[in-house]
Amino acid sequence: MRTQDSQQGGAADEALADPPPAIGTDERRMHVRAYNFWVSLLGGRAFPSIDDLDPASIGDFGPNSVLLDFTADESNPRIAWLGRALREEGELGADVRTLADVPGRSLVSRLTDHFLQIIANRAPIGFEAEFVNVRGNSALYRGILMPFSSDGETIDYIYGVINWKELADAALTADIVAAADRAMAALRAEALVPAPTPAVAPSWADGPSRSFASPSSPAVEVGDESDLADALALARESASTAASSDLRSRAALYRAICHAYAFACATEDAPEAYAELLEDAGLKAQARAPMTPIAKLVFGAACDKTRLAEYAAVLAHARRHAVQPDGMTRFLDRFSGGLKAIVAAERAARRPAAARPDPRERLRETPAAATLAFSVEPEFVLLLGRRAGPGEVAILGVTDDSGLVERALRYAARD
Template identity: 55%
Template structure:
């Protein structure tokens, strides 16, 4: 069945998928463009939040979204959740599903169509009150094996209830096993007969040299956007006013920390994600853009600062991937405790209070004299003299510095060290 990733990763589906033999549990290899559409759609949803739990439906105009509008559908629940109205259906999705303008409700969606992959998940949004991302492969209505990746995002007409859901999906069709075997054989033969490339030739993730990458390298190349998506889905629950809890917050921060760790081995992909979101890396506060990517740049600035400090403290303590939730739960004071610890660590050890001047003066009174000079001593106990090097190990005193008590005390303190 398709893999849906929501708040708890243990979603109770609104429909029974146990008998859906057309959907496979096989891991899905979806190309970079499909993954980026997934992320761009979520970035768009976050940009419409403007500090609210859910974006306003008034701000959504799917027909004017050139990027993923043709691959999207808008469901209207204002008349009830049993059979939502289809308010918008993108041209690409309409053509793929071979439906005409007569389809107006979810009940009319053809079974085994790509559109049904989106509409089958809508009750999860109602239950979890946060965006849901999912991916799978299935045999479509034309008999082709289709790999797809989708996201459903909640919208509201009153700022509190979810009465609209906007879905975006991208897909690609896979060839049958016989054709794939033939293609693999032809590719292997062409590689055997091709000249050996230079050792410094680039290896593209989806090009002829892709098989020279290890599985771990390929997962790392394509997995960063997925990690961000997973962290964002959990963070969306924290942003919703009625779902804020310490457990949900710690889970969201844990996934944000795991994403931060994964950026270290995916620097180029991370730079592209920052550019897509209009953010820049910060050398002095490296966790701040991480928090903004996950929770949204419009999130409360004080909370962004706190979250970034907590993640930075975990990194300072070399917490491994997957260990942040345990780390923060065991920390004294929880989130506030980590923020305090990080701020103290940044300030370093506090400087000791300066020794009282009388104690410094007493120390200097007992120090043996280096020389005695026949000149007027004046009324002050300590006097600053200016000397120049005279050669042969001697100094010539050329002036007496007077009239600056603070400067004299500073000189005495420095001499006493």
């Protein structure tokens, strides 16, 4: 829920959220490996060449992949490759030749919700949700779509990789839980194991347990280089979504900021892995601006420099206040004025004290334009006046409101 102040700050945030819940490691890593594979084929081009892609030779995620060919029909692409796992999941036969041939309750059919986005965004798109499959069971899926080109400019092929988990039906789940509870109760009665502490159910975006997950911000536990790379890839995906022309929104941007902050915190636990990521990206750590490389890694070095500086300032201010990754959404939501206000607060905090002279010292030496008889306690007050005639000002009132007076003092003492 947004406060009124944060809603007002949304207009200023514009292109400057509740982050997606954490998902299973295996599902995320297949998605990350697919993305890294796509990056490895770029070779300095905007998109990899379709000539460099051979899904049949990819043993890792090839069976979970599909290749769509848009060269003949942009609205109904031909299925140039369909991996064995996806074919079996949807019970798809040899008669399935185009996307329109795919039945509605198969994972491949879910691509129709996303492939137009990737053509508009001209960048990989990640997605995750829940659906009911051909067997009538609920399944949680996560995937990524990646653009390929035959001429280096036009996106005429899209390669998708999808992983999923099929859920047991409610009756079977209840039986399993009940049996496990009985077994644990018996063990506790024999003092063989301690009573368990309640755990938060895992959650997927739009999944059945989303409402039960307590953290609203990403909590990243990093123990090695692979985990840190996963955290970075997840942050980059959110940043790509936030930058999408048709998906640009304050919520998407806040989501990207939250993931970037989670990655920034994770780097502190894996300094060597972070150093390798910086070296691979041709970046250097900056002692005076430690969040700038983070912003470049997540949002891309080609991102507008002003935006990068603002994103880095937001991350730095959260770190200055020791915000935990799972509290970043709350921090953003409750900061009056939105991201622009956070940027201003961070820059004010960085400014050396000598560069911020007290305006009172300067104004005490300023000659008075006029003297009025008022009974006031503070040294400085703010008067409200109205032009009464040529060379005349009518004083309507006086206030010593600290916020108003402070802003007026700084305005009056400016160079």
